[in-house]
Amino acid sequence: MDIYGPFQPALNQLLTNLQSQIKALSQAEVTAGRPKLYEHLIGRVKAQQSMIEKCRRKGYPVTTEGALRDCKDAVGLRIVCNFIDDIYRCLKLIKANPAWQIVKEKDYITNAKPNGYRSYHVILAVTTPFKDVDGNQPGKYYAEIQLRTIAMDSWASLEHEMKYKHNVQDAERIGRELKKCAEQLAACDIQMQTIRQLINQN
Amino acid sequence: MRVLIAEDEQQLAHVLVTALKSVHYEVTAVANGEEAVKAAQENAYDVIILDIMMPVKDGLTALKEIRAGGDRTYIMMLTAMAEIDDRVTGLDAGADDYLTKPFSLKELLARLRSLERRNEDYDDDVLNFADLTLDNNEQRLEAHNSISLSKKETRLLQYLILNAGKALSIADLINHTWDDDDEVADATDLWINISYLRQKLQAVNSQVQITGEQGGPFTLVKP
Numbered sequence: 001m002d003i004y005g006p007f008q009p010a011l012n013q014l015l016t017n018l019q020s021q022i023k024a025l026s027q028a029e030v031t032a033g034r035p036k037l038y039e040h041l042i043g044r045v046k047a048q049q050s051m052i053e054k055c056r057r058k059g060y061p062v063t064t065e066g067a068l069r070d071c072k073d074a075v076g077l078r079i080v081c082n083f084i085d086d087i088y089r090c091l092k093l094i095k096a097n098p099a100w101q102i103v104k105e106k107d108y109i110t111n112a113k114p115n116g117y118r119s120y121h122v123i124l125a126v127t128t129p130f131k132d133v134d135g136n137q138p139g140k141y142y143a144e145i146q147l148r149t150i151a152m153d154s155w156a157s158l159e160h161e162m163k164y165k166h167n168v169q170d171a172e173r174i175g176r177e178l179k180k181c182a183e184q185l186a187a188c189d190i191q192m193q194t195i196r197q198l199i200n201q202n
Numbered sequence: 203m204r205v206l207i208a209e210d211e212q213q214l215a216h217v218l219v220t221a222l223k224s225v226h227y228e229v230t231a232v233a234n235g236e237e238a239v240k241a242a243q244e245n246a247y248d249v250i251i252l253d254i255m256m257p258v259k260d261g262l263t264a265l266k267e268i269r270a271g272g273d274r275t276y277i278m279m280l281t282a283m284a285e286i287d288d289r290v291t292g293l294d295a296g297a298d299d300y301l302t303k304p305f306s307l308k309e310l311l312a313r314l315r316s317l318e319r320r321n322e323d324y325d326d327d328v329l330n331f332a333d334l335t336l337d338n339n340e341q342r343l344e345a346h347n348s349i350s351l352s353k354k355e356t357r358l359l360q361y362l363i364l365n366a367g368k369a370l371s372i373a374d375l376i377n378h379t380w381d382d383d384d385e386v387a388d389a390t391d392l393w394i395n396i397s398y399l400r401q402k403l404q405a406v407n408s409q410v411q412i413t414g415e416q417g418g419p420f421t422l423v424k425p
Contacts, residue, residue: 110346111346112348186347187402191401194394194398
């Protein structure tokens with residue numbers, strides 16, 4: 001089935017637009033003499049098969065409405081920053097954009113998940129020139145932005161890889177060790193940020 | 203605790219072994235300094251008790267040899283000589299404590315208990331302060347979140363917690379954090395570590411704060 005139906009092109013276009021808008025935000029910072037906002041920016045429109053599975057898992061209707069209204073991460077972006085401070089700088093600028101309405105925020109940096117996962121998630125409702133699933137034009141689409149540091153990102157990659165290896169022996173111990181890694185990486189993030197602040201003070 | 207006793211007077215050795223075993227210490231007894239050095243090389247002990255006057259090799263020589271091998275075990279000397287110089291020689295050669303013969307068994311046991319307290323209770327593995335938990339072994343700080351600490355941050359925070367509410371000078375904090383002879387640190391090193399700790403306290407969402415300007419003094423305060 002084609003879960004996105006006629007909206008696939010709009011989703012692709014929304015992703016492209018958001019990426020260039022965020023790129024522009026960073027460029028404006030650099031032009032103003034401040035450090036760049038992020039180290040890299042990636043994005044994707046969730047693959048059809050993953051979206052179908054997600055709707056099923058969450059108990060949403062496996063329909064275009066389910067994919068674009070109940071699920072709010074058909075369009076997803078990840079902003080990977082050098083320093084923790086940069087995450088909050090990004091957030092401030094994202095919140096300042098009147099075309100983007102924040103519908104949900106999850107701060108897994110202040111409230112790290114029990115396994116050690118750290119990241120800041122925001123869901124935006126974006127007004128677009130395209131027709132949406134409710135028939136409105138300009139239409140409303142959702143997008144999820146994940147913000148994290150390089151250290152948080154590398155931890156999440158390893159943890160993700162682990163999660164899908166079901167034959168791992170002594171998974172509980174590995175989980176404890178991974179959590180220790182998350183704490184050490186968080187320590188590095190804090191130390192590097194402190195060093196940057198000490199340099200800037202002098 | 204595992205205790206090694208080197209005592210050539212058989213009757214006294216027997217009394218000591220019996221007494222220490224009765225309070226559940228693991229005891230090994232040898233009869234001279236040479237055997238003591240050999241046992242110390244082969245096994246791990248928590249305490250070594252050395253008589254000074256022994257055949258084959260005396261206690262002082264054994265003490266020096268044990269220390270020369272890099273062994274840092276707590277060593278107590280038993281001396282029949284009441285001369286101050288002998289005690290000084292023993293302590294300077296690396297002994298941690300001494301008892302003058304004749305000594306009371308009660309006192310020996312009390313000293314061993316005191317040592318156990320020092321090793322276990324006073325060197326707290328986990329310290330709690332307000333919303334904070336500091337795990338000294340894991341070098342880990344926990345409040346709402348958890349984060350790793352370096353060895354220096356751990357020592358510094360431990361000292362701040364044990365002296366919470368007191369204004370601690372830069373010199374005091376440096377002395378307690380970089381306390382090995384071969385360690386050097388200046389006020390800037392301290393300031394960097396205080397800055398790390400402040401940011402980490404914030405990162406774990408703790409209400410505890412370290413107050414103080416760059417020139418010190420610094421105080422750990424509860425909300």
